[in-house]
Amino acid sequence: MSPVTRLATWQLRARFAAGLSAMYAAEVPAYTTLVTVSTQVNADYAARHGDAERLGSLRRVTAERHGAIRVGTPAELAAVADLFAAFGMEPVGCYDLRSARPPIPVVSTAFRPIGADELARNPFRVFTSMLATGDSRFFEAGLRHRVQTFLARRQLFDPALLARARVIAADGGCDAAAADAFVAGAVAAFTLSREPIDKCWYEELSRVSAVAADIAGVGSTHVNHLTPRVLDIDELYRRMTGCGITMIDTIQGPPRTDGPPLLLRQTSFRALAEPRLFRGNDGRIVEGSLRVRFGEVEARGVALTPRGRERYDTVMAHADPAAVWGDYFPSTDAELAAQGLAYYRGGDPSAPIVYEDFLPASAAGIFRSNLDRDSRAGEDAGDASGYDAEWMAGAIGRDIHDPYALYEAQAKEAAA
Numbered sequence: 001m002s003p004v005t006r007l008a009t010w011q012l013r014a015r016f017a018a019g020l021s022a023m024y025a026a027e028v029p030a031y032t033t034l035v036t037v038s039t040q041v042n043a044d045y046a047a048r049h050g051d052a053e054r055l056g057s058l059r060r061v062t063a064e065r066h067g068a069i070r071v072g073t074p075a076e077l078a079a080v081a082d083l084f085a086a087f088g089m090e091p092v093g094c095y096d097l098r099s100a101r102p103p104i105p106v107v108s109t110a111f112r113p114i115g116a117d118e119l120a121r122n123p124f125r126v127f128t129s130m131l132a133t134g135d136s137r138f139f140e141a142g143l144r145h146r147v148q149t150f151l152a153r154r155q156l157f158d159p160a161l162l163a164r165a166r167v168i169a170a171d172g173g174c175d176a177a178a179a180d181a182f183v184a185g186a187v188a189a190f191t192l193s194r195e196p197i198d199k200c201w202y203e204e205l206s207r208v209s210a211v212a213a214d215i216a217g218v219g220s221t222h223v224n225h226l227t228p229r230v231l232d233i234d235e236l237y238r239r240m241t242g243c244g245i246t247m248i249d250t251i252q253g254p255p256r257t258d259g260p261p262l263l264l265r266q267t268s269f270r271a272l273a274e275p276r277l278f279r280g281n282d283g284r285i286v287e288g289s290l291r292v293r294f295g296e297v298e299a300r301g302v303a304l305t306p307r308g309r310e311r312y313d314t315v316m317a318h319a320d321p322a323a324v325w326g327d328y329f330p331s332t333d334a335e336l337a338a339q340g341l342a343y344y345r346g347g348d349p350s351a352p353i354v355y356e357d358f359l360p361a362s363a364a365g366i367f368r369s370n371l372d373r374d375s376r377a378g379e380d381a382g383d384a385s386g387y388d389a390e391w392m393a394g395a396i397g398r399d400i401h402d403p404y405a406l407y408e409a410q411a412k413e414a415a416a
Contacts, residue, residue: 008173009088017124019187034295038228045231064229066125072151074395081396084111085169092401094389100364105138134385193220199278233299252362255322259331261301268296303355308341351415
């Protein structure tokens, strides 16, 4: 067999996901437990359910990950877009977590592959949040100026790494001999820095939001969580608790029902106190700890159409969504397809289209569950920041794909 001389972007993406997973496991040991338990739950579920692979092969589901990172400026977000393009990951959707209750001062997108064949090969996604410094409800003029000055001084990515990423994205891959160094450089860019943190500055930002401090209180970025996919998230929750891992209080997203799984359910273990070094006003370095990184897990279901999503939002506004779920959603794929509530390839109820994206309320719920305090937003100041999908597209110089358009295109394809 002749040696591989060139790797396509999807192969680079698989190596990137694996590299980040190995790095994160070394930094957050409880993540290894999460992956081990997820793998066991998936194998056990597949052994008991003949249709376990209807939403993706067991190999895909078990290998699947999504990560989350945070950046501070449009320029940093654009750099992330350039880097991820080398892995065949494009921006999909615009999520405004400032509308959550309580709010989180970030706007986000998700970088992921968009073609069905690319998703089947490796569906790695990275939920990427940018600090909303332009929103005066969180950042008054003086603080905004200081935050922006701090962020302008840092460099998250080696310019040579970004230049190489642009070439790889344009070429659709790279020589195998150069792949290891490129992937290693990309992984290293998201490794947690051990540089001392300015204690007073971090604490000042924490009074606005713990997320703001995590973004703009340090000189680098890092992976905040890495998320395996599981076929039975309720069983995963029980087993993790049985392992002595402290989980957050709830599973975010739709309630468990007897019908087809829809959209996305998520939970996590609580952020762990990690040792960090702090620099005081007197210049002395002291030991301390921060709780910013956690282990999330997800269960993905069928993608809903706009009509289905409207019903979902109505259900979730109820005090007890599980109690009224059956009033809004039928219990079979055939009925979901017939009522135009969910996406199926070629209209075939046996060919559900997996929801590949995120739920703002669930993302905010996971963030909040792992924070020591809620964000503080001024009530008397309006928002004139203009953050939306159009703004974001201009900031990064790339179209932000509409998730519904992507699902519509998949639905028009003939079922296999």
